[in-house]
Amino acid sequence: MGTPGHSPLLTPPGVYAPQDDTELLMRALARERVGPATQVLDLGTGSGALALRAAGLGAEVTAVDIAWRAVLTARLNALIARRHVTVRRGDLTAAVRGRTYDLVVSNPPYVPSPGPRLPRHSPARAWDAGPDGRAFVDRVCDEAPSALRSGGVLLLVHSAMCGAPQTLRRLAEAGFDASVTDRAVIPFGPVLNTRRGWLRRQGLLAEDDENLEELVVIRAQHA
Template sequence: MTATAAAYASVGAIDFPVFRLPGVYPPQADTALLAEAAASAPIPRGARVLDAYTGSGVLAVTAARLGAGDVTAVDVSRRAVLCARLNAWGRGLPVRAWRGSLAEVAGGYDVVLANPPYVPCPSPAVPAGRERAWDAGPDGRAVLDPLCATAPDLLNDKGFLLLVHSHVSDVDQSLAALRAAGLSVTVVARRRVPFGPVMRARAAYLEAAGLVRRGQRHEDLVVIRADRG
């Protein structure tokens, strides 16, 4: 591992070193919570799994280590795709990583893992650079809304989605959107954590937009399970 690698020991299901290039979203509390939810689900042995918005590929690696037989990792970032490939290749795991958007993904998955961008930001424009890993429009739902609407198309008849995001981006709206898309939904994990660097830097905007209380510097991370079958 090089200086760009970071070791994550005993953080839920993330108990392995992760290679990450500069500019690639680092595994954080939301990643760990989703990995724990995947372990608890559990992911069926031999399952076909999609890791959407893969980042460094941690969730794809986790799914393969949990027994998935065929894992696809997708991200719009070339660096992220490279990291996902290296993190899987070094462990001999059945992960294929490719660059593209979720709209290009064919369906039929047993499990979809999603840690999409969900941080509210002042600009509605599509971000460039590393900010596209977290910025998601004024209410944080620029990626969440289309994901919820198209989730059934990604799943097979018995498949399920595990989606993590912050309460700041309106968990109730995600639950309602997934139900409207015909899925059965439940909250399977929740954790309160202090704001990380991005949310701290965005605190004044979040307060002005009424998304958090004045002086609030924590968020509730939530994992939603949505079943098609």
Template sequence: MWLLRPPGVYAPQGDSELLLEALRYAAVPAGARMLDVFTGSGVVAFGGARLGAAEVHAVDLSFRATLAARWNAGLRGLPLTVHRGDFLDHAVGRFDVVSANPPYVPTGHPARTRKRRDRAWDAGEDGRECVDRLCRAAPHLLRAGGVLLMVHSDICDTRRTVRLLQEAGLKASVAARRRQAFGPVLRRRALLLEQKQLIAPGQREEELVVIRAELVSPAGA
């Protein structure tokens, strides 16, 4: 898919592709209300609109990303409402589908000290700053029967994500997996990740996962 993407906006890669595949498999209900957080250029939000979502909200902290998402939606004539800011500030109401490609690359420093140009992927010392926030927020974002689809690398602990979502009362499991070679950012940080024991010595490959979490309707609801 051709996209307008200003410098500094996250380019759709293997994680975006895997999330789109999971979204297609999830069968977005016709007329669904959807929230796409950490939207970047908007590619996953566009996928939801094309699959039948009637109301799609896309959120990103980056001014350039929100500008790109608006441009790309306008060029395609897609019904997309784009918000700039923290996803919790713009998640008004509840949604049938929440999709997320959050920053998940571990750094050598707390995420609050990250450089603006690295904001699309830096996620704190263990890569979980945004992932953990989303796990905690998920029950409050979804309607009964609603589904969260979140992609991240196994480097930031797949089992922990599934466990946190289950502890929050959602039915959660890994819905899709894909192995791929490290991209440029992880290659630059490989030695740091080895030192932090987040990868094995010499490892230059990661497993991407999409985690599906459903807010199950109470019995009799």
């Protein structure tokens, strides 16, 4: 994956570095009406790239990650960039329970991964998301309603391999008006390259696939 066109951020080992999915979500973020009165929540902030972009637009931003290394990295990147971002450690919206926001952005782990258990203490924690890649995507869909104000917007990026129709259906069932607003086709990165055989056996990758992955951004507006 390529590196988005923005100032380099500190991304120590174990912290997800901004890539094409980050850039795609940033484009979607730029189209929203974000300003000083906007309260934004970044779920699974990693290096803090999306949180910093929202803060740069003037928003009041809270960023959450379950990994202490990511939390500390996002705080340091905010300090270096001279942006005010509140960074909390926690498991998705559990870190901000009782609070609501105008905009929620999320680039959660979404890579389909073999094995019944998700990693807890390895770099793969930043991308592995279970056999169908939906372990965190589904949770974001389910938890977003409690974190958004009426009329608020969720921006969520994931691989089409995980099933955009499933995400749209799940969000519609939760009372959202949801659609795919952005798409990008990119070459497989190192992780997917090592899993091609397994992905085909799982039915997630066609035999004639050219080792290209489609990314989608889904915009969902809360009723």
